[in-house]
Amino acid sequence: MKKNSKKRILIIDDSQLQTKALKAILEDEYDITICQTAQNGLRTAKTGNYSLILLDIIMPDLDGFNVLKELQATVLTKYIPVIMITSLSDAHHEEKGLTMGAVDYITKPFNPLIVKARVRTHVKLYQYQMNFRQQALVDDLTGIANRRHYNKTSRIKWREAIRLELPFTICMIDVDNFKLYNDTYGHAAGDKVLASVAQTISSQLHRATDFLARYGGEEFVILLMENDAESSYEFMKKIRQSVEDLHISQNPLVAKWVTISIGGITLTPKMENTYDSYAQIADTMLYDAKRYGRNMVVWSNENKEQWREKQVKPLQKENEND
Numbered sequence: 001m002k003k004n005s006k007k008r009i010l011i012i013d014d015s016q017l018q019t020k021a022l023k024a025i026l027e028d029e030y031d032i033t034i035c036q037t038a039q040n041g042l043r044t045a046k047t048g049n050y051s052l053i054l055l056d057i058i059m060p061d062l063d064g065f066n067v068l069k070e071l072q073a074t075v076l077t078k079y080i081p082v083i084m085i086t087s088l089s090d091a092h093h094e095e096k097g098l099t100m101g102a103v104d105y106i107t108k109p110f111n112p113l114i115v116k117a118r119v120r121t122h123v124k125l126y127q128y129q130m131n132f133r134q135q136a137l138v139d140d141l142t143g144i145a146n147r148r149h150y151n152k153t154s155r156i157k158w159r160e161a162i163r164l165e166l167p168f169t170i171c172m173i174d175v176d177n178f179k180l181y182n183d184t185y186g187h188a189a190g191d192k193v194l195a196s197v198a199q200t201i202s203s204q205l206h207r208a209t210d211f212l213a214r215y216g217g218e219e220f221v222i223l224l225m226e227n228d229a230e231s232s233y234e235f236m237k238k239i240r241q242s243v244e245d246l247h248i249s250q251n252p253l254v255a256k257w258v259t260i261s262i263g264g265i266t267l268t269p270k271m272e273n274t275y276d277s278y279a280q281i282a283d284t285m286l287y288d289a290k291r292y293g294r295n296m297v298v299w300s301n302e303n304k305e306q307w308r309e310k311q312v313k314p315l316q317k318e319n320e321n322d
Contacts, residue, residue, distance in 0.1 A: 006029065006031040007051040008030065009051065009052045009123075010033045010045055010050045010053045011033070011035070012035045012041030012064075013036065014037065025110065025112045030051075030123075033048065038066070041053075041055075042067060045076075046074060046208070047208070051080070052126065053080055054082075054083050054085055054119075055084055055085060068097065072100075073163075076208055080126070081103040082101070082103060084102045085106050086106070087108050104118050141191055141214070143199075144198050144214055144220075145211065145214070150211075153213075154279070157225060158275040160225070162270065162273075167225070167229070167266055168223070168224070168266070168268065171221065171224070171236060171262060172215070172262070172279075172283050173221070173239075173260050174219050174262075175258065176250075176258070176295060177250065177254045178190065178217075180251050180253075180254060197246075197258075200242050200243050201220065201239055201242075204239050209225045209226070210224055222236075224266075227266065229300075229301035232264065233264075236297045240309070243260045244258075259295035260295070263288060264299055265281045265282045265285060265299070266299070266301055285298045296309040
């Protein structure tokens with residue numbers, strides 16, 4: 001079966017007549033999703049990869065301006081372009097929507113040619129911007145987010161966790177004895193290990209809010225939202241095991257397989273907390289995982305309680321090489 005390659009458009013409008021008309025105009029070129037309440041529209045926007053949102057201004061539960069404000073305040077939807085749906089005599093609302101960040105407006109009754117032209121323009125612009133953003137923010141070797149992307153995203157997600165009062169997890173990961181691996185098998189082989197580790201970790205992260213980046217060298221960072229400390233700890237144990245299960249041969253002087261060490265912390269951040277201070281705690285947990293013998297997870301919660309995974313016994317005693 002051929003995969004649907006159409007770009008996805010979300011229409012948020014309480015009028016069945018209007019949504020039916022818009023769908024008829026656009027469905028040949030785009031995959032259309034319709035929501036007829038503002039709250040359902042907001043929930044849907046956060047669950048799908050939409051290239052454009054068509055948003056009615058006048059709705060009974062929440063007006064389009066408040067919906068637009070919420071979309072722009074949310075990490076998952078802030079970059080999705082929004083076209084406001086207005087009436088011909090609605091110049092004041094058109095101006096307000098554009099001032100608040102809408103990219104365009106479509107007037108009622110709909111002119112099919114105008115609707116198609118404006119939608120096509122903004123879908124293309126969005127795809128161009130996303131491609132450019134991806135090229136600038138993706139690590140070439142591993143294909144995951146780079147340090148620059150992490151630096152920006154970590155602050156955005158941290159502020160959102162504070163605003164929504166959600167548990168937030170910072171997790172640091174290091175490939176064990178990586179310098180010795182490079183010395184033994186060469187840097188080209190080392191690059192393949194980093195790519196394999198990144199791909200394996202990424203395959204475990206299924207939610208849109210999960211974030212993985214290459215922090216630098218052989219280090220990676222994961223950010224999670226909504227997981228409590230215990231579930232985050234258990235999840236990272238599975239990730240650690242999945243990398244070991246790749247069975248990539250390591251220098252036999254230190255271990256049988258390539259492994260990773262993981263350290264992290266989970267907390268519900270407050271306004272008075274700073275991201276950097278807790279990222280430092282996650283880094284300390286990683287240091288402890290290395291100090292206690294590598295190939296393990298060490299975790300902390302906001303009460304500074306520490307959990308340490310039982311060490312997986314290596315083939316031979318490890319040395320101090322990273």
